[in-house]
Amino acid sequence: MTAAVAQDxxxxxxxxxxxxxxxxxxxxxxxxRPDGRPLGRARPTSIGVGAVSTAEGSALVKIxxxxxxxxxxxxxxxxxxxxxxxxxxxxxxxxPPTCSSAVRPGRPVEEALSAAQRVLEVLKSSKALxxxxxxxxxxxxxxxxxxxxxxLSADGGIFDASLAAAAAALASLxxxxxxxxxxxxVTLVDASAAGDSMETDDDAxxxxxxxxxxxxxxxxxxxGLTCGMYKGHLLADPSGEEEGMMxxxxxxxxxxxxxxxxxxxxxxxxxxxxxxxxxxxxxxRLRYKEVSSILTNALSACRAT
Numbered sequence: 001m002t003a004a005v006a007q008d009x010x011x012x013x014x015x016x017x018x019x020x021x022x023x024x025x026x027x028x029x030x031x032x033r034p035d036g037r038p039l040g041r042a043r044p045t046s047i048g049v050g051a052v053s054t055a056e057g058s059a060l061v062k063i064x065x066x067x068x069x070x071x072x073x074x075x076x077x078x079x080x081x082x083x084x085x086x087x088x089x090x091x092x093x094x095x096p097p098t099c100s101s102a103v104r105p106g107r108p109v110e111e112a113l114s115a116a117q118r119v120l121e122v123l124k125s126s127k128a129l130x131x132x133x134x135x136x137x138x139x140x141x142x143x144x145x146x147x148x149x150x151x152l153s154a155d156g157g158i159f160d161a162s163l164a165a166a167a168a169a170l171a172s173l174x175x176x177x178x179x180x181x182x183x184x185x186v187t188l189v190d191a192s193a194a195g196d197s198m199e200t201d202d203d204a205x206x207x208x209x210x211x212x213x214x215x216x217x218x219x220x221x222x223x224g225l226t227c228g229m230y231k232g233h234l235l236a237d238p239s240g241e242e243e244g245m246m247x248x249x250x251x252x253x254x255x256x257x258x259x260x261x262x263x264x265x266x267x268x269x270x271x272x273x274x275x276x277x278x279x280x281x282x283x284x285r286l287r288y289k290e291v292s293s294i295l296t297n298a299l300s301a302c303r304a305t
């Protein structure tokens with residue numbers, strides 16, 4: 001890099017810091033963004049499943065520089081009286097200070113709490129998990145799923161990446177083969193004889209064998225896209241820097257059948273018009289196909305190993 005080019009780069013960064021709106025306007029005039037993306041294009045995305053060997057299901061998702069890792073841990077629970085043949089699940093999202101300079105040590109991160117609550121709500125409303133498939137013995141035992149999502153790097157789109165990581169981790173989840181004794185105790189049995197369903201068989205020593213499954217079939221696979229509105233322009237998948245400039249943010253969640261699961265406006269200084277929301281929905285349809293294909297390939301590659 002020549003001295004002149006280096007000086008130009010320094011001048012551009014200084015101009016960007018001092019006059020961010022003017023800096024950004026130069027790109028919007030050409031319907032592009034500082035990172036070279038067209039306004040309607042999301043950042044490069046990758047998904048890897050089986051990222052955590054100690055979890056029954058796990059996934060690593062990268063959207064641009066934002067990186068989330070999700071792991072699913074299993075625990076035996078006693079079903080509730082209201083749902084004696086159902087299991088349950090919880091979602092947590094953690095954003096440590098190492099993921100972003102904006103995160104302060106010792107303080108709860110509102111964005112993480114919000115993302116966890118919204119991922120939980122989407123998984124429930126979309127019926128992604130059939131809770132009856134988590135039942136080991138009616139009224140005796142069921143599986144409790146802890147979906148823990150950890151942010152390695154935060155640069156915008158935290159909810160989108162969290163939801164994708166949770167969906168990928170659940171899609172790779174394996175339920176173990178267990179034995180349910182007559183008094184309700186659950187013990188693991190030889191995994192080599194496991195089947196592919198949750199069917200039960202009587203055991204010669206008393207109790208019954210509950211088969212595991214090589215992968216838990218999901219009722220749906222919800223995925224989302226956040227769009228930002230800025231000076232009359234609609235931007236797909238804004239980065240962390242862009243999110244701070246947006247006048248409004250809208251997150252759309254859909255499933256594989258094209259059903260609209262939720263439309264959420266996390267924040268901003270202005271409202272989103274009906275036309276803008278419709279454009280966000282159309283962008284999400286296209287984005288869903290892209291991310292769904294990446295997830296399918298990742299699952300296929302994992303199962304082939």
